[in-house]
Each structure stands twice: as structure tokens, then as C-alpha cells.
Amino acid sequence: MANIGVYVELKEDKSKKSNKEAISLAKKSGKNVYAIIFTNNLDQHLDELKGIKKIIQIKDQDLFYQPDYYSDTISNIIKDFDLNDFIGICSAQGKDLFPRIAAKTDASLVNDCIDIDFENNLITKPVFAGRLLTKIRVEDEFKMYTIRPNVFPVQASDSEENPEIITKELNKKELKTRIVDIVKSDSKKIDLTEADIIISGGRGMKEKENFKMLEDIAQLLNAGVGASRAAVDAGFATSDMQVGQTGKVVNPKLYIACGISGAIQHFAGMKTSKIIVAINKDSEAPIFKKADYGIVGDLFKVVPLLKKELEKIL
Amino acid sequence: MNIFVCIKQVPDTEATLSVKNGKTINEDGIKWIISPYDEHAIEEALKLKAKIPETNVTLITLGPKRCENALRGGLAMGADHAIHIETDEHVDNRIIAKALAIAIKQEGNYNLIFIGKQAIDDDSYLTHIYLAENLGIPVSTNVTLFNYESEKVFVEREIDGGEKEKIEMTTPCVIGAAKGLNTPRYPSLMGMMKAKKIPIKKLSLQDLEIGEIDNKIIVEKLFAPPEKPQGKVIEGDIEDGVKELVKALKDEAKVL
């Protein structure tokens, strides 16, 4: 039977939310699943890896993401264990790591997949910032995929079987691209690409200070705060908050746009949100055509009311 | 110093796209631009050129005849030379990177290669890393800060959650430009005049001897995603409106 590998992405030894999606997808493929995980504390991750037959644990005294070490190590594992498919998340790290592995192992990689049909070998991915979709056939023995977060369903495992654990050392052969430090962001921001709920502000927010209103709601809902490019350009928000064609592509259950007109480039970054809410004082704003729910009104009145109503139900 | 900048010509972000023959976009009436991240790549190269004497900036693209305009646009910004690997064939990112690598190597010395973090048509996020692996040199992408000092490169690259990785590389290396890196300049009138006179070096895939063109990623179908039906717009009294909204989000949409 063919073998499929899944990269379990950790951040400071915590599992990324979308690992569950990648693992569920790997299991659904009907192939032998190998989970590859870089950790010294496997126990805390075993629950999530239930139902997987083989876990390859990579250990090292100081384990943190170095693209060369990680890609070398995984490339060797792929060869040693005869993996024909390899799945990961289309995260910042996934987009850095997977192409390196693909280049080293001469595999074919498709990033940002939103559907994978293993049987017919067809992959769907957005192109032109989601304005179009494409179905791709990969004519290669060895295929790699990164999946868009929040798209693939999560299937809980009822297996009680204990996985086989194989331990490997990190391959520290060559370090060409050296990560010397991580600059933390000042606040404890929720990662927009994984957030379940996002509340965003646009030029209509008028001032940087007014984003505090959105942050308050975000805290209430455990949501991330996003922004339009106009809001970023005006200095109301930082560039990592920008949603859209030249910002982040997000895919939450709920996206609330406040004082955002709904330009095509903004829409490109959030159109796949399950539910879109627009708050805008201009009833002609294009965002209303794309929103599931819209409120026509002054956001400086609507947003505080929204907070009050949410507090009631939460 | 020799700097190369890889650029791709793509449809304007505002362009209305329609599908032809179920596999490609209908190119009629489309306005073409340099992919936005590639403009940041050009800008960073030109900034470095201004600091380091005797620096040559060479643009390189692979694509059909129309891509000449993208090269002219980059020359007008201030690049010195341009190479066009002209082909009408659709080739996947592996092959693009291979062709770019061979063409760059043929030119002799290269110290730095700037490239976009992603082309906004296929959104592949691949070519930069494939290119670097082809050349056997370091690469960093999604770069928002770049510094060069005595043959060493220091970059910051944005990762999830607003955090940044600080990275060191030796030259030659590949840098994948992201938006925060700089503000691309507009071509000056003089630049545009000058650009018209610069000869573009033409190459074909055959010239590069890349061997068999074995596309492994085949587009079976290109299509528009289904449109969302028009939603519910609440007008009138906002106090009632907000109540209605929260109720709907909770009970109807079940997202709270």
C-alpha cells in the first residue's frame, strides 16, 4: 500500500490548529499515514495523533525551525520510508519548508489546495487571488501538497490503537539560510490565517485609536483584528493585519468588515469566509453585494451597539 | 556587483477575468502589469544599486511576446538590462525556475537575485525556492526588510501572527520580496525614454538547453467559483438592526 506523510507543524512546541485538518485528510486518502513531528515532548501531542499508525519523531537538543535542517531531515525521511505523498499546512512555515523539500526530492508540489481527490488525482486550488479556481492533475510519482487552513473537515479518531514511534535525529549537515532570531509581535495577536472569527476595519475607522473598539469585540469573541489596505496605508493598523490580495488570505467562519468599501483586492483576501458581515454607512457600498448580512449605518454607533448585544449572549 | 530581478507579467488586479476553452483566461482587453511583489523586488535592487557603485541590475522574464512590456516597465524604473526567455508554451514552476537559473548562470557572475514572493496570477509560491535550489544558493521569501553588508545579507521575513524571523545569508542568494519591503517608484519620463533604447536580449527555451519540457502539473480546468447569493441588508433603526444581526449570527448562521 502507498504511504502518505503528514507534517505536524508546531509553534513553540504547540500544535497548529490546522494540523487536525491535514491529519484528517491524510487518513481519508486510504494510504498508510506517517506523521512527522519535530519535538522532544511527544507525549503531549499523542492525543492529536490518535489513529495514526506510524509517528516519526525528530529530536534535537535545541529544536527550532531552521529551513535547511528541517528540509534535509524530511527529504531523507521521505526517501527512507518511501512516502509517495506529503501533506502540510499552507502557513508561513509551510510555504517556506515545502518548496525546499520538493526541490530536494524532485517532487511536484501544489500550494494552497482547497480540495484533493486522491482517487482521481485532482487538486483544486484558487488562482488570481481566488477570482478563479483551477483543477490540477499532477503527473508525478511523488506529490506534495499544502492545504489552506479552515477548509478541510476534521474527523475525530476513535482508534485506541497505539502508534508505532520511530525516533530520528535532526540532520544538521548544512545551514545556508540561518534564522538568528525571532522578533515577537508586541501584542498577543491571534493569527489571522487560522482565526475562526475576524473583525476588520477600513478607512471608515478614521483614526488609529478607533481600532480599540474592534479590539474590544475581538477579545470578547476570541477573534483576530484585520484591516483594509487603506487603513494600513493611513497608519491605523500594521501591515501584518492587512487582508486582501497583497495582504493575508483569511478563511474564518465569521468576517465582520467595518467601514470597508469592499474593493476587489480586499475581497480577494476574505471572500471564502463562511459568513461575511458588513457595517457601512453607504448603502451603495460594493461590500453589501458580497455580505451575508449587512447593516447600513454609522459604524461609530453600530459597533458599540454590537459590543453591547454580544456581551448579552456571551 | 550583478543583481538579477525575476519579474512576471500578470493581469491587472482589477481585470475582469473570464475563462476561454475551460483552461486559460480570455486575454482580450486585459491590461497587463508587472506582478506587484516583483515591483518591490525591482525597487530593492535599484535602492542597492544607488548605494553600491558599478552595480548592474538585469531583469529577466519568461513568457510570451507581450512580456516585453513588463521588461520595458522595469527598465523605465531604472534597471540596466533585460532578458526575455520568449515562449508561448505553458510551463510549470519547476521548469520556469530551471530556465531562469540557466539563463542567469549564462550571464556569468551573479551576487543577488530579487524575485517576488508570489505571482498574483497562479499564486504558486514556488519559483523563488526552486530557483535557489537549482543554483544551490540560500533563499528567503516573504522578506519585508533587507540589508546588505560586505557580502552578507540580513533580512527579516514575516511569519504567522505578526512575528518576524531575522535571517542571515551569504551571497549569492535569492530574496523573495513582500509588500512591506519598500514603496516601488514610478518610472520617470526620462526613464521611459531611456528604456525604449535598451536592447532586450531574447532567448528561447531551446537556447537554454533545458531538455525535455516535462510539465508535471497539468491544468485540467479553470473555472469561476460559485457566486454567493445576495445577503440580507438591514436598514432603518440600527438598535433593532444590531439585535436582529446578533440573533441571526447565533441562531441562523450559527457562527457565535
Ligand SMILES: Cc1cc2nc3c(=O)[nH]c(=O)nc-3n(C[C@H](O)[C@H](O)[C@H](O)COP(=O)(O)OP(=O)(O)OC[C@H]3O[C@@H](n4cnc5c(N)ncnc54)[C@H](O)[C@@H]3O)c2cc1C
Ligand atoms: C495592486 C493592488 C493591491 C491591493 N491590495 C489590497 C489588499 O491586499 N487589501 C485591501 O484591503 N486593499 C488592497 N488594495 C486597495 C483596494 O483597491 C482599496 O483601495 C482598499 O481596499 C480600500 O480600503 P477601504 O475599503 O478601507 O477604503 P474605502 O474604499 O475608502 O472605503 C471606506 C468605506 O468606509 C465607509 N465609511 C466611512 N465612514 C464610515 C462610518 N462612519 N461608518 C460606516 N462606514 C463608513 C465608506 O462608506 C466607505 O465604503 C489594493 C490595490 C491595488 C491596486
Ligand SMILES: Nc1ncnc2c1ncn2[C@@H]1O[C@H](COP(=O)(O)O)[C@@H](O)[C@H]1O
Ligand atoms: N515566468 C516567469 N518569469 C520570471 N519570473 C517569474 C516567472 N514566474 C514566476 N516568476 C517569479 O517568481 C515569483 C513567484 O512566483 P510563483 O512561484 O509563480 O508564485 C514571482 O513573483 C516572479 O518574481
